[in-house]
Amino acid sequence: MALDKPYKDVPGTTIYDAEQARKGYHLNQFAMSLMKPENRGRFLADQEAYLDEWPLNAVQRQAVLDMDLNTMIAEGGNIYFLSKIGATHGLSFQQMAGSMTGMSEAAYRDMMIGGGRRPEGNRLKDLDGWTPPSTEKATTFRPDAPATYTSALFTSHVPAIGAAMDLGKTEEPYWKKVFDGYEWTRKWAKENTPDVVILVYNDHATAFDASIIPTFVLGTGAEYPVADEGYGPRPVPDVKGYPEFAAHLAQSIIQDDFDLTLVNEMVVDHGLTVPLSLVYGDVEEWPVKVIPLAVNVVQYPVPSGRRCYELGKALRRAIDKWDGEQLNVQIWGTGGMSHQLQGPRAGLINKEWDNAFLDHLIADPLGLTEWPHMEYVDEAGSEGIELVDWLIARGAMDDQFGGQSPEVDHRFYHVPASNTAVGHLVISNPVAPHLAATASVSSHLEEVGA
Numbered sequence: 001m002a003l004d005k006p007y008k009d010v011p012g013t014t015i016y017d018a019e020q021a022r023k024g025y026h027l028n029q030f031a032m033s034l035m036k037p038e039n040r041g042r043f044l045a046d047q048e049a050y051l052d053e054w055p056l057n058a059v060q061r062q063a064v065l066d067m068d069l070n071t072m073i074a075e076g077g078n079i080y081f082l083s084k085i086g087a088t089h090g091l092s093f094q095q096m097a098g099s100m101t102g103m104s105e106a107a108y109r110d111m112m113i114g115g116g117r118r119p120e121g122n123r124l125k126d127l128d129g130w131t132p133p134s135t136e137k138a139t140t141f142r143p144d145a146p147a148t149y150t151s152a153l154f155t156s157h158v159p160a161i162g163a164a165m166d167l168g169k170t171e172e173p174y175w176k177k178v179f180d181g182y183e184w185t186r187k188w189a190k191e192n193t194p195d196v197v198i199l200v201y202n203d204h205a206t207a208f209d210a211s212i213i214p215t216f217v218l219g220t221g222a223e224y225p226v227a228d229e230g231y232g233p234r235p236v237p238d239v240k241g242y243p244e245f246a247a248h249l250a251q252s253i254i255q256d257d258f259d260l261t262l263v264n265e266m267v268v269d270h271g272l273t274v275p276l277s278l279v280y281g282d283v284e285e286w287p288v289k290v291i292p293l294a295v296n297v298v299q300y301p302v303p304s305g306r307r308c309y310e311l312g313k314a315l316r317r318a319i320d321k322w323d324g325e326q327l328n329v330q331i332w333g334t335g336g337m338s339h340q341l342q343g344p345r346a347g348l349i350n351k352e353w354d355n356a357f358l359d360h361l362i363a364d365p366l367g368l369t370e371w372p373h374m375e376y377v378d379e380a381g382s383e384g385i386e387l388v389d390w391l392i393a394r395g396a397m398d399d400q401f402g403g404q405s406p407e408v409d410h411r412f413y414h415v416p417a418s419n420t421a422v423g424h425l426v427i428s429n430p431v432a433p434h435l436a437a438t439a440s441v442s443s444h445l446e447e448v449g450a
């Protein structure tokens, strides 16, 4: 089930999409470095030496030395980035564009003076067999998809939980009550390690400060360093991404009408690392690749629960379209539950509301999408709004595409962890036939009396 890339066949044209951007990442970043006069000077003084500082592949490197823009573009370069190289050599945009056409500089200039290149014979539409891209959205899931969405995991991501682990306080009575609620999950996670976790969280004014407020951020990078949030970075491993799968998801989701912000380089804060610590403990390396999906809940307006749920549906359509290697995919929804960290109402906890949220998340996610922002703020505290993050993982599940309801594997609720009510839930899609042989998911709810 190939992604819609009709632009691939437009004659004489390379569209810079997520796949090209991944291929050309270092080439484009090298070109950007030439925006500084001192770097231009060093590059012009010794191109080979300057290029040694950049991990370009051999073809990209030679193309830069040859000022061969067509090859640079084939190798993932984008003309706006590459123009910085041309500018460093004193070339105009017309000289750069003309150099890619096979025409002499004078002939290209004359063609432009004569009205430019005509579209006739230069359109995709002029080729035989052109069909417009489909705009239909899948309403059922793809049972034979190589990437299988197995389980959703939901958890609070309180920073003090990370600190309790980092400082060896997990056996203290206050914290033991919290960590006991994750014991089942730790065992389950060992037997059910996915290839990749799409980890939905919110950045807490860490990677994104007041200069940029992206609503939905998809991490398309290879690695995400652990942030220093003011206490020094947590002593946990950096997070490994999955650029190929993330680029695929970006392509599909944006074509599905969600305007994501794509980020290749960012630090990740407690919103992302605390859930990993809770589930995988103290490890040398995280056992999974992670695709961060950050939702803005810091500055209003923030996306509605409905919008998050719809993003989950677009995410599932994207997972189903993957035609690469077989993948076991989990989606985690993190943040919440009720808490307020500001003002005279700080410390607000609403046990009844939190548990009603969990009930609806399990059995009535579509109904939950009707709950407005004010409901979250009023009932669950100003920071309880983080719970909209959870609807992305839920909207992507089988039953939202006509399949069976998820099995509830584990549910836990506890007050307090610092200023926060801790909620935790693991629910699984019915086991896909090709995974049935290895799956060992079984509900233990009776055991814990939930």
Ligand SMILES: O=C(O)c1ccc(O)c(O)c1
Pocket: 157, 158, 159, 160, 204, 336, 339, 341, 383, 417, 418, 419, 420
């Ligand atoms: O309860 C707390 O202390 C706390 C602090 C910061 C957060 O981002 C959070 O979710 C909880």
